[in-house]
Amino acid sequence: xxxxxxxxxxxxxxxxxxxxxxxxxxxxxxxxxxxxxxxxxxxxxxxxxxxxxxxxxxxxxxxxxxxxxxxxxxxxxxxxxxxxxxxxxxxxxxxxxxxxxxxxxxxxxxxxxxxxxxxxxxxxxxxxxxxxxxxxxxxxxxxxxxxxxxxxxxxxxxxxxxxxxxxxxxxxxxxxxxxxxxxxxxxxxxxxxxxxxxxxxxxxxxxxxxxxxxxxxxxxxxxxxxxxxxxxxxxxxxxxxxxxxxxxxxxxxxxxxxxxxxxxxxxxxxxxxxxxxxxxxxxxxxxxxxxxxxxxxxxxxxxxxxxxxxxxx
Amino acid sequence: xxxxxxxxxxxxxxxxxxxxxxxxxxxxxxxxxxxxxxxxxxxxxxxxxxxxxxxxxxxxxxxxxxxxxxxxxxxxxxxxxxxxxxxxxxxxxxxxxxxxxxxxxxxxxxxxxxxxxxxxxxxxxxxxxxxxxxxxxxxxxxxxxxxxxxxxxxxxxxxxxxxxxxxxxxxxxxxxxxxxxxxxxxxxxxxxxxxxxxxxxxxxxxxxxxxxxxxxxxxxxxxxxxxxxxxxxxxxxxxxxxxxxxxxxxxxxxxxxxxxxxxxxxxxxxxxxxxxxxxxxxxxxxxxxxxxxxxxxxxxxxxxxxxxxxxxxxxxxxx
Numbered sequence: 001x002x003x004x005x006x007x008x009x010x011x012x013x014x015x016x017x018x019x020x021x022x023x024x025x026x027x028x029x030x031x032x033x034x035x036x037x038x039x040x041x042x043x044x045x046x047x048x049x050x051x052x053x054x055x056x057x058x059x060x061x062x063x064x065x066x067x068x069x070x071x072x073x074x075x076x077x078x079x080x081x082x083x084x085x086x087x088x089x090x091x092x093x094x095x096x097x098x099x100x101x102x103x104x105x106x107x108x109x110x111x112x113x114x115x116x117x118x119x120x121x122x123x124x125x126x127x128x129x130x131x132x133x134x135x136x137x138x139x140x141x142x143x144x145x146x147x148x149x150x151x152x153x154x155x156x157x158x159x160x161x162x163x164x165x166x167x168x169x170x171x172x173x174x175x176x177x178x179x180x181x182x183x184x185x186x187x188x189x190x191x192x193x194x195x196x197x198x199x200x201x202x203x204x205x206x207x208x209x210x211x212x213x214x215x216x217x218x219x220x221x222x223x224x225x226x227x228x229x230x231x232x233x234x235x236x237x238x239x240x241x242x243x244x245x246x247x248x249x250x251x252x253x254x255x256x257x258x259x260x261x262x263x264x265x266x267x268x269x270x271x272x273x274x275x276x277x278x279x280x281x282x283x284x285x286x287x288x289x290x291x292x293x294x295x296x297x298x299x300x301x302x303x304x305x306x307x308x309x310x311x312x313x
Numbered sequence: 314x315x316x317x318x319x320x321x322x323x324x325x326x327x328x329x330x331x332x333x334x335x336x337x338x339x340x341x342x343x344x345x346x347x348x349x350x351x352x353x354x355x356x357x358x359x360x361x362x363x364x365x366x367x368x369x370x371x372x373x374x375x376x377x378x379x380x381x382x383x384x385x386x387x388x389x390x391x392x393x394x395x396x397x398x399x400x401x402x403x404x405x406x407x408x409x410x411x412x413x414x415x416x417x418x419x420x421x422x423x424x425x426x427x428x429x430x431x432x433x434x435x436x437x438x439x440x441x442x443x444x445x446x447x448x449x450x451x452x453x454x455x456x457x458x459x460x461x462x463x464x465x466x467x468x469x470x471x472x473x474x475x476x477x478x479x480x481x482x483x484x485x486x487x488x489x490x491x492x493x494x495x496x497x498x499x500x501x502x503x504x505x506x507x508x509x510x511x512x513x514x515x516x517x518x519x520x521x522x523x524x525x526x527x528x529x530x531x532x533x534x535x536x537x538x539x540x541x542x543x544x545x546x547x548x549x550x551x552x553x554x555x556x557x558x559x560x561x562x563x564x565x566x567x568x569x570x571x572x573x574x575x576x577x578x579x580x581x582x583x584x585x586x587x588x589x590x591x592x593x594x595x596x597x598x599x600x601x602x603x604x605x606x607x608x609x610x611x612x613x614x615x616x617x618x619x620x621x622x623x624x625x626x627x628x629x630x631x632x
Contacts, residue, residue, distance in 0.1 A: 122623050125576050131563055135615025142608025246443055259437050294451025301444040305436045
């Protein structure tokens, strides 16, 4: 009884930054459904989930890094690498498709792990390491595919971006995997040590190893967004990832993940990405100029940042 | 006595600024052997003109980074200035004598809003400037409809392209900005406060440093220099188009960090950033001369920046 009430209190506090955003995302979805009842059908839900998935994946990836006390400025370029790589290596047929997907995900883990290794070994702030690697991966994407092209098996495109909301189940699977990861000692450390790395180190956490693992996980999630974009568009585009760097930070920050590390939850980041997606989709469906979406996005961030501060005062 | 002079010379020669500038000269010399004409007067002047465009925006970025913040809105601000510049000439006349100062006033004010939000609302600088960048991009797209705007103002074209006794006006503008910034950082109370806030905000506030003034001033300066870079850039390309300022966001941060200023704030100065801007521009030119594909260029630049950071920017984490 006592344990459960303690857990409840901690659970409540950990989510305190995210309740508002979850409510806002839900409200936006209700508005969406009222304006466009199509959402309540399977195909409408599939369309929303496909718009949501890439942003959800990069928001989770960014949250993983931010929880370690860093920030990833190379998200967009890695998404591009994932997209062109998928369009190059994933072939028709069951085995080549699965093999190709695994290869792409392994490259993601390698990219992330390498970044984590540089951060840990060179003791450079993550923001400037990922700043430099953003040039490298931008170049790598262009080397793999200088112009949009390539192709992805139709089967994969239909499975991920067809008339069935597969992305929702993929996201649910990712959330479960993340939950399981945070139940392991390394996983728990990766989600919390950012708050106080020195304290964590003195408590016996292998901070450097855990950080590299966290960056590798983040790399897999980021490249997954690129893979999905390749499946969705049916081809590779070396610059498709560009907007995702800032959007991933926006979504994670909206969801209550703090730059200082150790504060925030994955569900918060997901709610943040869902809110952004719903806002943009509703504006698009209402026929509002795509240009307004930037202004609205900026204002939403500021409002989301300012409200909790006003409440605290 | 001799020993002291030697040590002083050694210390001077090993400051990041001097090391970087010397490496630039060496790179120029070696490149001249491989690519005759690389170190010719015309080409070096051209590289310095490009360095001026980068170095000016990196100046404001330096001041912000010294306070412990970061300005992610400079890319959008440059584009904003390049696109808004031609538009406000419709209101205040085509010459640019009124429109350029007015434009710089506007971008400085937008920077000031960043600073005000960072200090009064305690919004993280990265989030605030990111949101500002997003809003500016939207406003720009709405204003220009996404098309390029041609530049006519004689003042803008003159600032970016004219020469005075063989020296480009843009380099002279950079020199002026550099002198003013270095004087501000080294010789004024505000400069001392900027370093103090970057070292420890809490201690500074307890020591009666006017934290709000520092933040508003730092981000205003960054807005001003980004606006100035936007004006020069639009003068060089003779048009303002969407995305024109984007490369300068990452490059300005890279110039600051390569120049030895701590990304955590409180350490460094504009001298290093000047050297960093020249080095980065030199490397970019060199990579262009080597004739790699666009992808290869970007990769090589990233690797070089990473290598430079590994050499210069290593620091014990304070956080």
